Amino acid sequence: MTGSKLTTATIMMGLFLGNALAGGVPEDNAAWSFPLVPSFSLSSRLPAEVAPATTRVLVGSPLPPAPSWPGLTPPAPQARAFHPRPWLAAAEVAGINLGVWAVLHYTGDAFYSYISWETMRDNFRDGFEWDQSRYFVNFYHHPYHGYLYYSAGRANGLGYWGASLCAFGGSLMWETVMEKYRPSINDLVTTTYGGIVYGEMGYRFSALVRKRNARGIGRVWREAVGGILDPVGALNRLLNGRDDSVSGAPGRPDDETPLHGEILLAGPFIWRSSSLEGAKAVPLVAFTLNYGDSAGKGWGGRPFDLFTVQGRLRWGPDRPHLSLSIGGILTAKDLPSTGGSSHYLGVYQYYEYYGIDTLRLGSSSIAGGLTSLHVLSAKTQVKLAARLGWLVLGGTDDFYYKGPERREYNYGTGWLAGAEAGFGSRRFEYVSATWRHYGLFTLQGQKGSESWDIFQGQARVPVWRKLGAGLQIEYCERNIKFEDQEPGERRVFEVRAFVTCQF
Amino acid sequence: MKSKSLKRISTLIPALAFAGVFLLAPRPGRAEGGKVLSVEMNAGKAFVTEKGYGQGLRYGGGILWQPSPRFGLEVLFEKYDVPVNDGAEGLTPGEMRTNALLFNCHFYLTGRGLLRPYAIVGVGFHFICFSPDDPVAGTPELDFVDRMALQLGGGLDLRLSSHLAITGKVRYNMVKTWVETLPRTDPIRDTDPTQQNILHLYALAASLGLKLSF
Numbered sequence: 001m002t003g004s005k006l007t008t009a010t011i012m013m014g015l016f017l018g019n020a021l022a023g024g025v026p027e028d029n030a031a032w033s034f035p036l037v038p039s040f041s042l043s044s045r046l047p048a049e050v051a052p053a054t055t056r057v058l059v060g061s062p063l064p065p066a067p068s069w070p071g072l073t074p075p076a077p078q079a080r081a082f083h084p085r086p087w088l089a090a091a092e093v094a095g096i097n098l099g100v101w102a103v104l105h106y107t108g109d110a111f112y113s114y115i116s117w118e119t120m121r122d123n124f125r126d127g128f129e130w131d132q133s134r135y136f137v138n139f140y141h142h143p144y145h146g147y148l149y150y151s152a153g154r155a156n157g158l159g160y161w162g163a164s165l166c167a168f169g170g171s172l173m174w175e176t177v178m179e180k181y182r183p184s185i186n187d188l189v190t191t192t193y194g195g196i197v198y199g200e201m202g203y204r205f206s207a208l209v210r211k212r213n214a215r216g217i218g219r220v221w222r223e224a225v226g227g228i229l230d231p232v233g234a235l236n237r238l239l240n241g242r243d244d245s246v247s248g249a250p251g252r253p254d255d256e257t258p259l260h261g262e263i264l265l266a267g268p269f270i271w272r273s274s275s276l277e278g279a280k281a282v283p284l285v286a287f288t289l290n291y292g293d294s295a296g297k298g299w300g301g302r303p304f305d306l307f308t309v310q311g312r313l314r315w316g317p318d319r320p321h322l323s324l325s326i327g328g329i330l331t332a333k334d335l336p337s338t339g340g341s342s343h344y345l346g347v348y349q350y351y352e353y354y355g356i357d358t359l360r361l362g363s364s365s366i367a368g369g370l371t372s373l374h375v376l377s378a379k380t381q382v383k384l385a386a387r388l389g390w391l392v393l394g395g396t397d398d399f400y401y402k403g404p405e406r407r408e409y410n411y412g413t414g415w416l417a418g419a420e421a422g423f424g425s426r427r428f429e430y431v432s433a434t435w436r437h438y439g440l441f442t443l444q445g446q447k448g449s450e451s452w453d454i455f456q457g458q459a460r461v462p463v464w465r466k467l468g469a470g471l472q473i474e475y476c477e478r479n480i481k482f483e484d485q486e487p488g489e490r491r492v493f494e495v496r497a498f499v500t501c502q503f
Numbered sequence: 504m505k506s507k508s509l510k511r512i513s514t515l516i517p518a519l520a521f522a523g524v525f526l527l528a529p530r531p532g533r534a535e536g537g538k539v540l541s542v543e544m545n546a547g548k549a550f551v552t553e554k555g556y557g558q559g560l561r562y563g564g565g566i567l568w569q570p571s572p573r574f575g576l577e578v579l580f581e582k583y584d585v586p587v588n589d590g591a592e593g594l595t596p597g598e599m600r601t602n603a604l605l606f607n608c609h610f611y612l613t614g615r616g617l618l619r620p621y622a623i624v625g626v627g628f629h630f631i632c633f634s635p636d637d638p639v640a641g642t643p644e645l646d647f648v649d650r651m652a653l654q655l656g657g658g659l660d661l662r663l664s665s666h667l668a669i670t671g672k673v674r675y676n677m678v679k680t681w682v683e684t685l686p687r688t689d690p691i692r693d694t695d696p697t698q699q700n701i702l703h704l705y706a707l708a709a710s711l712g713l714k715l716s717f
Binding site for chain 1: 651
């Protein structure tokens with residue numbers, strides 16, 4: 001288990017960091033997709049095999065009570081607990097902003113970094129606006145910035161909500177005083193929202209990668225990878241000295257939480273929409289990582305005790321295209337169940353950066369829904385999930401835009417709905433399918449509304465041990481109704497073959 | 504040539520000050536009595552490294568808050584005037600007058616002791632004016648654009664008593680700005696810095712002062 005965790009976490013980190021540094025963005029001809037709902041690997045252990053939640057010792061949970069000794073009073077254990085440091089977190093958030101600004105100003109000579117008391121005064125006077133930055137800057141780079149703020153909060157012992165406040169505060173500071181631009185409302189949303197999701201993911205994965213009592217090159221490697229996933233936490237560990245024996249210490253190694261997933265390598269297209277030109281057989285790697293027990297058995301009552309990360313990297317036809325989609329549970333309520341099955345209602349937070357061919361959608365959303373795991377036999381199970389929620393802020397390509405300004409997409413808000421189903425046996429997921437629907441009303445850009453429907457289905461067969469092969473079908477349809485344009489639609493349909501490794 | 508040498512020297516001094524903090528840190532000694540708030544007054548010289556700019560008197564004062572023995576947050580006001588000579592880009596001879604409000608972090612290498620070296624990292628808001636020696640009537644007024652800038656340096660406290668210390672600092676004010684013609688017609692936000700002739704008015708500020716702790 002530990003090896004697979006490390007392998008997958010490292011792969012995920014590499015892809016994540018690769019895009020963060022390279023600024024790779026999915027644009028034309030980038031075919032990839034993400035299910036709306038956190039997918040669940042039916043290859044994971046069956047409920048009966050899953051370690052009961054009551055026996056698990058979660059990071060930061062209280063230690064079990066000491067046994068009683070008749071006639072003797074054993075020395076009270078000096079259990080040390082970590083105390084959150086909110087002021088240091090705030091100082092580190094401000095330090096991140098000043099550090100990023102200094103790099104931009106003195107080494108990058110960025111024009112927007114020329115700030116003064118006057119630009120700050122003007123920003124407060126003029127208030128928020130919708131900015132004109134490019135799509136990948138707003139929907140990918142800004143969340144990465146928010147990721148650092150959130151990491152500062154987590155690194156100082158704050159929980160999800162406290163660290164979320166750090167992400168908001170850091171973004172607000174940057175928008176209002178650290179650029180000469182007017183503050184941007186969309187940046188505030190995506191930096192905060194995406195930063196929370198990315199940050200919590202990085203924090204959790206860093207704890208999986210670190211290992212108690214690691215020594216030598218193994219420790220260096222683990223701390224380095226953990227540092228990339230949780231940068232501020234790693235800095236604090238470096239400066240303060242790590243003490244993983246302290247209860248609730250930030251970044252403490254987690255060797256309990258299960259991690260399951262799939263790595264998928266797709267080959268040539270078998271069939272594509274006739275309207276698409278230039279179809280080529282390009283390498284495509286996709287991954288799914290399910291943190292925690294997706295059936296809800298392992299939810300410890302904290303946000304993101306369960307989450308799913310999905311990504312796809314495609315080499316070509318012009319350059320690598322990469323994206324990520326992360327969805328995690330915020331709260332849940334178990335429903336009565338029998339025979340090993342489980343059902344629970346949950347509220348989920350999503351940040352998605354989605355694209356298929358010429359269709360792109362970036363979204364911050366929150367949804368509620370039901371997840372059910374039906375155990376058909378000792379080794380066979382079916383999982384069903386449904387979601388309905390609010391798409392807080394989304395950005396979609398504007399095909400009609402011909403202006404000189406840089407922004408070629410619309411901002412909108414609306415709703416989302418989704419469903420997912422899967423069938424698995426003997427720790428192998430044979431069939432899975434997802435559908436999601438997005439409806440957006442434009443807030444900025446082309447006035448009107450649009451809707452998206454995305455379907456993805458996979459059928460696999462095991463070939464040898466964890467390896468399998470299968471076919472993937474993907475369909476995306478976008479319908480637009482803009483005030484100054486004729487109603488229109490775009491569709492993409494692809495079938496591709498793949499090999500897979502489930503763990 | 505002189506300006507180039509001065510630039511090298513003024514780059515080297517803060518770097519040495521920084522390094523000195525780490526190399527020359529004394530062993531912990533006398534406790535300082537847990538004082539958390541200090542008032543500081545200091546004076547010294549400022550050297551601007553851009554070609555055509557000279558050196559001048561600087562003075563300032565401020566408050567230092569130390570929430571922990573190894574960390575302090577300083578709010579400081581400083582003022583320095585330096586001559587602008589022939590050869591300064593875009594300006595006639597005159598004087599550059601700078602008022603700055605600085606927010607600096609002090610990172611002490613020792614939590615207590617007779618000698619307490621520290622590193623300085625912070626930012627400052629610089630309000631810079633140009634005053635020509637011979638103003639010509641009818642010509643447009645020129646001025647520097649105000650700027651926020653990074654501060655880097657180091658310092659050393661010599662404690663005379665639990666309430667009083669002598670403090671020496673060497674700090675670099677890294678101001679990047681340009682000269683504009685007044686009156687300004689557009690908001691500063693709409694001016695593209697990449698189209699301006701950027702001046703690196705990096706000022707090396709060296710000072711000696713007294714620090715009164717409460």
